[in-house]
Amino acid sequence: MVTNKMFVFWIIAMSCFSLLRHAEFKVPREEVDALQEIATAMGSLYWKFNGDSCEIERVGVTLVPPKNSKHGISCECEANGTLMKFRALKGYNLPGILPPQLVKLPHLREIDFAYNYLNGTIPSEWASMKLSFMSLEANQFSGPIPPQLGDLVNLKTLLLSSNQLTGNLPVTFISLRNLTDFRINDNNFNGRIPNFIQNWRQLRRLEMHASGLQGPIPKGLFLPSKLLVLRISDIQGPSNGFPMLRNMRGLVTLVLRNCNISGRIPDYIWKMEYLAMFFLSGNLLSGDVPDSILKQGTSMMESLPCKKSFTCPRLDSNCLHVNCGGKHTRIEGNKYEGDGDVEGGSAEFYINKDSYWGFSSTGDFMDDNDFLNTRYTVSVPTSDMSELYKTARRAPISLTYFHYCLVNGIYTITFDFAEIQFTPDETYNRLGRRIFDVYVQDTLVWKDFNIESEAMGALKPLAKQVSNVNVTNNFLEIRFTWAGKGTTRIPRRGVYGPLVNAISLVSGSCLGLLIVGLLWWKGHLLGKYWRKKGIKEDMTSGTFTLKQIKVATNDFDPAYKIGEGGFGPVYEGQLPDGTKIAVKQLSSKSRQGNREFLNEIGMISCLQHPNLVKLHGFCVEGDQLLLVYEYMENNSLARALFGSNHNQLELDWPTRLKICIGIAKARLDEEEKTHVTTRVAGTILGTCLVSSPGGPLPLQACHLRKSGNLTALLDERLRSEVKTEEVELMVNVSLLCTNASASVRPTMSEVVNMLEGRTSVPDLIPEPGSYTEDLRFKAMRDLCQQGSSRSQAQNSTTVHSFYSSFTSY
Known part of the structure; x- marks a missing residue:
């Protein structure tokens, strides 16, 4: 009888060998075609499968496969034909869907489509297959799990973590009694943890952290005694979490975090001889952790030494x-x-x-x-x-x-x-x-x-x-x-x-600078005290003497003047250690100058951000109010954007648009940090669009907007590459920002929403009477009304005044 069995085995082996040598396809033609359909459905732009050698020669969305990508397929000869095991298309960033065509591979047992960019739902057609391993982790699958998958009674491993699956776990899963590994972490399921898990007697690993399932942990739930790894977290409701572990002796990893478990940790937990790692934080637990457990490097809660x-x-x-x-x-x-x-x-x-x-x-x-x-x-x-x-x-x-x-x-x-x-x-x-x-x-x-x-x-x-x-x-x-x-x-x-x-x-204590200023402003003798003591330069304390600043700026030499700073001139200077500074000189006789002095000390000295100039310190002596900043190479946003000649464009339109939006978002970020919402006055967006020989944008935009020829604002070199609607958007937002009425000007969050197209730009042309409060805007109104007939020479003084006020730092 043994001889006969050996003879039969030899005949089958030779038949397989003959099939390998002489058949046109080792893999049946219909299965080769099915593989092509599967690869196409999954979004593979490149696919080549050799049916003779049973090898995937090319697959993926790029010719060069991504690092750490894996594919696996094997073919085995059996008495009833070729058995193909299509194991993996993993880590290829495939953007398609899960293919129902898998049912055309009758011998398929394992699939691993993890680490892709697949979307859609899990096909219910797969229920007719004989899968033992299924991994769909780290994709974009959504929707509920088809209840038909409960028919996959041969399934041992089911990995669905890191998707967007919803709904309840199907009650049909009670039939999956051969499961050894079940993971559904990081999904959007709902409902409670089902009791039927205890019927999976072969279960070795159970992971349900952040799955979306809610508590409490069922009172009657007793997990399988063969369990080695248990991870559950973030469930609601009071939970009776430990009785379910009573029968387990081989548990290696235990994670029950934020499960609303209360009471004392039972002794049988500490008697689990293989327990190497456990995390029970986020619960209302009592009792002590034995020293023998602590010495193992395990952790129950996150805490510091006393x-x-x-x-x-x-x-x-x-x-x-x-x-x-x-x-x-x-x-x-x-x-x-x-x-x-x-x-x-x-x-x-x-x-x-x-x-x-x-x-x-x-x-x-x-x-x-x-x-x-x-x-x-x-x-x-x-x-x-x-x-x-x-x-x-x-x-x-x-x-x-x-x-x-x-x-x-x-x-x-x-x-x-x-x-x-x-x-x-x-x-x-x-x-x-x-x-x-x-x-x-x-x-x-x-x-x-x-x-x-x-x-x-x-x-x-x-x-x-x-x-x-x-x-x-x-x-x-x-x-x-x-x-x-x-x-x-x-x-x-x-x-x-x-x-x-x-x-x-x-x-x-950085607010101490603000207090110092307040004391001085209220009439205290702090200025006299500084002069008497002759405070030395100390960039950490933020105080400078008038003598030191005069030396740094060559006694405020006009040649050192680099611009206007809102309520006073700004001078370039250099400290003895070589540090370049910018000194803003404010008027102590002006309440606005006093207010700006206090505001800048209080805000800038206590804020640090890559987009904010740093305030080194200040000086208060006699009638002098001086703020000392780090020196910026360019003295205006316009110069940073366009170079020293404001009429020459050095940036293409898309770049300019991105910069304007970026600046607006940076300002919005600062407003969110400080909880101070301002209404912009055109400094940011208006300067971004200064581009043509006619001067600042508001002086021309009025009549060009009415004529519908806004592209005339742009340098001729840019007109062919811009989109008219983008120009109109930027101009309209800038005009809104430069409105004479502060209440009409948008907040920075509104500006960002308009620039990004989430909200529309309201009507921008103000009534003439709204300009009367500000001579700059009155001049702009006059120019808009009189049209472009006025010569550039007549406008030069007004243009320069307006331009300087809103382009300086």
Whole structure:
């Protein structure tokens, strides 16, 4: 009998060999054609499959496949024909849909379409197949799971994480008794966690964090005893979470975060001999963690060592600048201390004893093939962003920065963020979502914070502030916490959790400059005190003597004058150490000059931003009010845009349009930070459009708008490349911004909405009487009414006056 069996096996083997040698196709022709249909439906522009060798020779949307992309297919000869296993088209950024044509491959057992850009729904036709493995992770699938998929009784692995799936888990899934791995993280499901999960007796891995399913965890739910990995997070309702774990002894990873579980942690949790990692934060738990568990490097909650353990030799710190994950660097005059040399880890704690600050991080990144990671910093080597945004520190669960030995008082914290692990291109990399919570002094300030969403794109810098932070015990704590939301495997495994590029802490003492000015303004003898003491130059304290400024500007030599600054002239100067400065001279006899002096000290000295000029300090002596700024090479926006000759255009129209919108958004960003909404007066947008020999835009736009010939405003070299509707939009917005009535001028948010087409521009031509309040606008009205017949020589004085007032810094 054995001989007969061997003979049959030999015959089958020889038949297969003969088939391989002589058949036109090793894979049946109908299956080769089905593969072509499948590739087309999935959006593959390039496809070549060799049926003789059973090899995919070309696939994807580009000739050169993306890095880390994978495809897999194999063919095996069996007694009933060729068995093809189509295993993977993974990481190719395919933009199509899931193909129902898979049913044309009767021997198909495994599919892996993860890390693509696929969309649409899961085909119900797949229910007739005999799949044992299905991975659709990290795509854009939406809609509910077809209940027919409950017929896939051979399914062992079902991975649906990082999509946009909705609806309930089908009750038909009770039939999936062979499941060993089930993951639905980061979706939009609804309904409760189903009880039928306990019928999956072979289950080894269950992940449902941020799935959308709601609590509470069912009381009668007892999870399969073979479970090794359990991750559930962010569910609502009080949960009786621990009885379901009573029968498990082999659990290795336990994550039950933000599940509203209350009560004492039962002893049988600590008796799980293989438990290597557990996170139970965000619950109302009691009891102590045994020392034997803590020594394993596991974590239950994110916390710092006892604050009493910090000793302060002195209390003199009132500021801090940290370049998170980077090296020491100097940005805009501020020294940022780097922590890039500190690797991090699952339970890292670091203290900088010289500067009284430090950080702690907890957790281990899931599924990144690096057990108990040691490197929690990331960087982007090639980027146009400043040095501050090229590095960042991250953490899988919690990242806490702290500063002790602080002078008690009110502080402002500036956070610098940039999403440097995702990309803005049309690939699966842009599908990543990083979501975390931010706490300051144990107060939640931003929930479900998403850097990319806030910055309106990946690889874009974002600065956000938290003001009025009260320090009463000489200790400041900033905590970033991952609450289980967002993707965890895009662009690769283990990319998630809080991330921050830099942190700046500034005391409210910078407002002391404002108080100093107020004291002087109210008649106190502070000016006399300064003169008596002869205060020396100190750029950190922000005070200068009149003598020092006179030396720097050659006694306000007219040759050093570089422009007008609103309520006084601006002079170029140089300090003894070579630092170039710009000095604005205000009139102490003018209430407007007094007001501008106080406003600029109070606002600019306490704000730091790449788009804001830095205020070094001030001088108050006698009748002199002087503000000392960093020197900017170009003294006006118009000159920065157009060069020294305002009549010569050095930028093409699309670039000019982008710059104008960018400037408007930068101003809007500052307004949002300071909560001060202004109505622009044409300085920003009007200057962007100054372009023709006729002078500033408002002086010509009135009559050109009526004649419908707005392109006459542009240099002849640009007229062929612009769109008339864009010119009209920019001119109309600029005219609205230069309206004589402040109440008519738009806010910057309204300007941005109009420029980007979200709102329409209202009627812009004002009544003549509205110009009477301002001689500049009166002159403009007269010119508009009289048309272009007036000569350029007659207009020169008015034009120059108007132009200087709204183009100077």
